Amino acid sequence: MNQRMPQDNNVVIQSLTQIGNCGLFLLTLLAAIPRSLRYIRETIRQLWFVGAMSLTIIMVCGLFVGMVLMLQLYHVLSIFGGTSASGMVVALSVYRELGPVVTALLFAGRAGTSITAEIGLMRATDQIDAMELMAVDPIAYVATPRFLAGLIAMPLLTCVFCAMAILGGHLVGVTWLGIDNGTFWSNMTAEVDLHTDIVNGVLFKSLAFGAVVSLIAVFQGFATPPTSEGVARATTRTVVASSIAILALDFVLTAFLM
Amino acid sequence: MTDSVHATPDDSMLVRIRGLTTVLGGKTIFSDLDMDIPRGKITAIMGPSGTGKTTLLKHITGQMRADAGEIVVDGQNVAELSREKLYKMREGIGYLFQNSALLTDFDVFENVAFPLRQHTQLPEVLIRNLVLLKLQAVGLRGAAALMPSELSGGMARRVALARAIVFDPMLILYDEPFVGLDPVALNQVLKLIRTLNQTLGITSVLVAHELAAIRQIAHHVFLIANGKVVAQGDPKTIADDGSPWTRQFFGGEADGPVPFQYPAGDYAQALGFAGAAK
Numbered sequence: 001m002n003q004r005m006p007q008d009n010n011v012v013i014q015s016l017t018q019i020g021n022c023g024l025f026l027l028t029l030l031a032a033i034p035r036s037l038r039y040i041r042e043t044i045r046q047l048w049f050v051g052a053m054s055l056t057i058i059m060v061c062g063l064f065v066g067m068v069l070m071l072q073l074y075h076v077l078s079i080f081g082g083t084s085a086s087g088m089v090v091a092l093s094v095y096r097e098l099g100p101v102v103t104a105l106l107f108a109g110r111a112g113t114s115i116t117a118e119i120g121l122m123r124a125t126d127q128i129d130a131m132e133l134m135a136v137d138p139i140a141y142v143a144t145p146r147f148l149a150g151l152i153a154m155p156l157l158t159c160v161f162c163a164m165a166i167l168g169g170h171l172v173g174v175t176w177l178g179i180d181n182g183t184f185w186s187n188m189t190a191e192v193d194l195h196t197d198i199v200n201g202v203l204f205k206s207l208a209f210g211a212v213v214s215l216i217a218v219f220q221g222f223a224t225p226p227t228s229e230g231v232a233r234a235t236t237r238t239v240v241a242s243s244i245a246i247l248a249l250d251f252v253l254t255a256f257l258m
Numbered sequence: 259m260t261d262s263v264h265a266t267p268d269d270s271m272l273v274r275i276r277g278l279t280t281v282l283g284g285k286t287i288f289s290d291l292d293m294d295i296p297r298g299k300i301t302a303i304m305g306p307s308g309t310g311k312t313t314l315l316k317h318i319t320g321q322m323r324a325d326a327g328e329i330v331v332d333g334q335n336v337a338e339l340s341r342e343k344l345y346k347m348r349e350g351i352g353y354l355f356q357n358s359a360l361l362t363d364f365d366v367f368e369n370v371a372f373p374l375r376q377h378t379q380l381p382e383v384l385i386r387n388l389v390l391l392k393l394q395a396v397g398l399r400g401a402a403a404l405m406p407s408e409l410s411g412g413m414a415r416r417v418a419l420a421r422a423i424v425f426d427p428m429l430i431l432y433d434e435p436f437v438g439l440d441p442v443a444l445n446q447v448l449k450l451i452r453t454l455n456q457t458l459g460i461t462s463v464l465v466a467h468e469l470a471a472i473r474q475i476a477h478h479v480f481l482i483a484n485g486k487v488v489a490q491g492d493p494k495t496i497a498d499d500g501s502p503w504t505r506q507f508f509g510g511e512a513d514g515p516v517p518f519q520y521p522a523g524d525y526a527q528a529l530g531f532a533g534a535a536k
Contacts, residue, residue, distance in 0.1 A: 132348075133319055133351070
């Protein structure tokens with residue numbers, strides 16, 4: 001036990017140092033936003049890579065999450081004779097929790113890792129240094145456009161995820177299990193609140209998750225040692241740190257927004 | 259004998275380094291190093307591997323800060339420059355990386371055009387002509403549409419060279435420019451460096467090991483070892499200098515002031531023969 005203590009302390013210190021450095025990096029990133037406005041085309045290009053290119057995985061996963069959720073709820077609610085409420089419960093679950101959280105987790109795996117690996121390789125091949133020497137600020141040209149693209153893409157992807165999940169729920173509930181179509185939609189529209197569920201649940205949370213995942217991905221890319229092992233480790237750290245941050249932040253936001 | 263290591267400050271010097279001291283990871287890279295790089299000349303920096311030649315270039319461009327000392331480039335103290343002024347100074351410096359450092363998302367044309375697009379508002383026609391002019395100079399106009407992944411090492415280096423000179427900078431820093439070049443490409447690069455120097459008066463600093471190539475183009479050579487300039491002069495003088503440093507480096511001798519072996523324990527003991535030796 002005594003032998004393990006210094007190592008454990010070291011891990012804690014390392015983690016705290018990483019969080020501190022990430023916070024300082026966020027300040028640098030925010031300060032570079034005015035300078036990065038001249039690279040608006042780069043931001044749009046990144047929006048395509050992290051947003052549009054993630055659409056397929058988000059749509060497919062959204063569809064299946066809605067389908068399986070409806071299937072589970074139907075069997076549980078049928079015990080109490082409440083299957084007519086299943087559409088509404090699917091919608092509330094998706095808008096308040098599953099939509100933003102699962103989209104953010106998928107985004108971290110699909111786009112976050114790609115951002116980290118790309119920037120890490122740019123560092124390993126001296127491309128970042130080359131930009132510095134060509135008097136081009138890599139924070140404004142590389143980091144900020146990717147951060148902004150993630151911030152913009154996440155709420156849009158979450159909306160797509162939610163729509164697909166509702167569609168999946170409708171396919172299973174109405175088309176397969178025979179719930180009345182009118183009941184499905186009317187219960188849903190009656191119970192879903194624009195402010196609580198859509199603004200707080202979908203938009204606010206997804207914006208927060210978008211900021212956190214993009215920040216972690218870009219930071220890990222810039223902080224990675226310029227070696228192949230370093231890039232691999234940084235990519236793994238992006239997924240692990242993003243997943244923990246998303247779930248922890250979800251708890252905090254839910255506690256404050258409920 | 260070599261010239262005096264401590265040169266006097268002079269306006270004809272584009273880069274003036276005084277008392278440079280750098281310690282990295284507990285290892286002293288430079289210890290009170292002085293160096294003057296003359297304006298409009300080709301200067302070569304040579305020395306054994308790991309003596310900090312690339313680090314010295316990083317100090318000149320302001321990528322690395324020294325622990326002590328002063329580096330003045332074109333009258334500006336690099337350590338005292340604000341971010342904006344440092345970037346402004348870098349616009350006048352071309353840098354050729356050891357591994358080319360081309361931007362992998364862009365093709366050859368866009369790589370060379372990158373600095374022009376970032377720092378000028380030139381019309382597209384002019385940018386196209388300037389880029390083709392530079393690519394023609396390095397013999398790669400026909401490769402303008404290729405991606406960096408489609409280039410050989412030598413071709414990538416020549417594209418990087420075209421990018422480094424696209425602004426016709428006042429100073430070009432070449433980090434190992436001859437590595438991986440075939441004899442034809444090497445001769446062309448040598449000719450290009452000489453032409454840039456003679457026609458445009460561009461100051462060039464080369465970090466290289468190829469003495470034969472250096473002899474052809476360099477006006478002045480610095481030999482660095484143990485954190486200091488141990489010899490300097492024109493290529494012929496320095497090669498025939500006869501000091502232990504130059505004899506070891508230019509003669510390729512393993513024994514001399516710079517040990518070939520990295521400090522280590524007893525070899526026989528490491529191989530498990532310690533007992534047998536007794």
